[in-house]
Amino acid sequence: MSVLRRALIAASESDALERQVTSRTLTRRIAMKFIAGETLDDGIAAVREVAARGCTATLDFLGEAVTGPDDARSAQKAILTACQRINDESLPSGLSVKPTQMGLSFDPDLAFELIGEIATEAQRFDGxxxxxxxxxDVTEATVALCERLREAGHDNVGCALQSYLHRTHADVERLTATGASLRLIKGAYDVPPSIAYQDASDVDASFERSMDWLLAHGHYPRIATHDDKLIDRAKRTAIRLGRSLDDFEFQMLYGVRTTLQDKLVAGGWRMRIYIPFGDEWYPYFMRRIAERPANMVFFLRALAGS
Ligand SMILES: Cc1cc2nc3c(=O)[nH]c(=O)nc-3n(C[C@H](O)[C@H](O)[C@H](O)COP(=O)(O)OP(=O)(O)OC[C@H]3O[C@@H](n4cnc5c(N)ncnc54)[C@H](O)[C@@H]3O)c2cc1C
Structure with a gap:
C-alpha cells in the first residue's frame, strides 16, 4: 500500500479535513460522483437510474463508528425508512449495513437487535x-454477528469479506457453512502486514482463490470488483463450472466504471450497484479517493484550488 494511500485512509478520520472537504464546492462536486446524494430521495432516484440500465442495487445509508445507542437507533430508523420505500415502490434493491453504525464496537447485542429488525423488515420484499x-478491529465481531443473525433465522443476511486479510479464506468457508451469500472484495482500509497481504498481486491471488471456491461451492456469490482481470476470470470459471448466470452476480460501486457495468449487463451477466446516500459521506468518499492514483491527484488539486 502506497504512503499516499495510507495517508488518505488516515485522513478519513480527521475532523479538520472533513470540515474542509465537505464545505468546499469543488470537493463536494467530486464527492457526488461517488455518492447518490444526501437524502433518501437521492438514493431512491439512483436505484431507479441503475434499474433503468438493467442493474439491481444495494442501498447504503452512510455513517459508521457511532459511539452511543441513540445514534445507532437513529441510523437504524433511517434504514428502516429506506426499507419501507423499497417495499412500497417495489424497487430492485437490497441493503448494505455497516455494523459499527449499529453499535457493534460498543454493544454487539444492540447491533444484533438492530440489524435483526432491519433483516425482518427486508424479508417483506425478499431483500x-x-x-x-x-x-x-471488528473483523471477528462482524463474522460472528453474521453467524449469530443467521442462527436466529435471518436467512437474508450475508457479509462482505476482504481478500487482503490472511484469515479471509477460512471466513469464506466458515460463513458459507451457515448458508450465507457472501460479497467478496479486496478491502479498503489500512491493514497491518502481520495480518494482511500488502502486495496487490497477493491480494489478487487471495481474491482468485476465494472467488473460485465460492463459484464452486458458495451460495449466490457476490463478486464485488472493478478489476477486469478478476471479472474475466469469474466469467470463465462460472462457465467452466456450469454455474447458472442467475446464480451469482457482479457488484460495483456507484459512479465507478459505469461503461463496464453496462457492458456486463449487455452480456447477460447480473450486475448490482452499491448506492451510498446520506450526509455522512466523508469517510466513504476518502476511501474511494485513496483507491485510485488518478482520483488522488484530481482530489488534491481540487482541495488546493477550491
Ligand atoms: C459493491 C462493493 C462493495 C464494497 N464493500 C466493501 C466493504 O464492505 N468493505 C471494504 O473494505 N471494501 C468494500 N469495497 C471496496 C473494495 O474493497 C475495494 O477497495 C474497491 O472495490 C477497489 O478494488 P477493486 O476490486 O475494484 O480493484 P482495484 O484493483 O482497486 O481497481 C480495479 C480498477 O477499477 C477502477 N477503480 C477501482 N476503484 C476505483 C475508484 N474508487 N474510482 C475510480 N475507479 C476505480 C480502476 O480502473 C482500477 O484500475 C466494496 C466494493 C464494491 C465494488
Missing part, C-alpha cells in the same frame, strides 16, 4: 441485507 466489512 438481502449485507454486512459491510470495516476495519480489522
Amino acid at each position: 438481502h441485507v449485507n454486512l459491510d466489512m470495516e476495519g480489522t
Whole structure:
C-alpha cells in the first residue's frame, strides 16, 4: 500500500479535513460522483437510474463508528425508512449495513437487535441485507454477528469479506457453512502486514482463490470488483463450472466504471450497484479517493484550488 494511500485512509478520520472537504464546492462536486446524494430521495432516484440500465442495487445509508445507542437507533430508523420505500415502490434493491453504525464496537447485542429488525423488515420484499466489512478491529465481531443473525433465522443476511486479510479464506468457508451469500472484495482500509497481504498481486491471488471456491461451492456469490482481470476470470470459471448466470452476480460501486457495468449487463451477466446516500459521506468518499492514483491527484488539486 502506497504512503499516499495510507495517508488518505488516515485522513478519513480527521475532523479538520472533513470540515474542509465537505464545505468546499469543488470537493463536494467530486464527492457526488461517488455518492447518490444526501437524502433518501437521492438514493431512491439512483436505484431507479441503475434499474433503468438493467442493474439491481444495494442501498447504503452512510455513517459508521457511532459511539452511543441513540445514534445507532437513529441510523437504524433511517434504514428502516429506506426499507419501507423499497417495499412500497417495489424497487430492485437490497441493503448494505455497516455494523459499527449499529453499535457493534460498543454493544454487539444492540447491533444484533438492530440489524435483526432491519433483516425482518427486508424479508417483506425478499431483500438481502449485507454486512459491510470495516476495519480489522471488528473483523471477528462482524463474522460472528453474521453467524449469530443467521442462527436466529435471518436467512437474508450475508457479509462482505476482504481478500487482503490472511484469515479471509477460512471466513469464506466458515460463513458459507451457515448458508450465507457472501460479497467478496479486496478491502479498503489500512491493514497491518502481520495480518494482511500488502502486495496487490497477493491480494489478487487471495481474491482468485476465494472467488473460485465460492463459484464452486458458495451460495449466490457476490463478486464485488472493478478489476477486469478478476471479472474475466469469474466469467470463465462460472462457465467452466456450469454455474447458472442467475446464480451469482457482479457488484460495483456507484459512479465507478459505469461503461463496464453496462457492458456486463449487455452480456447477460447480473450486475448490482452499491448506492451510498446520506450526509455522512466523508469517510466513504476518502476511501474511494485513496483507491485510485488518478482520483488522488484530481482530489488534491481540487482541495488546493477550491
Ligand atoms: C459493491 C462493493 C462493495 C464494497 N464493500 C466493501 C466493504 O464492505 N468493505 C471494504 O473494505 N471494501 C468494500 N469495497 C471496496 C473494495 O474493497 C475495494 O477497495 C474497491 O472495490 C477497489 O478494488 P477493486 O476490486 O475494484 O480493484 P482495484 O484493483 O482497486 O481497481 C480495479 C480498477 O477499477 C477502477 N477503480 C477501482 N476503484 C476505483 C475508484 N474508487 N474510482 C475510480 N475507479 C476505480 C480502476 O480502473 C482500477 O484500475 C466494496 C466494493 C464494491 C465494488
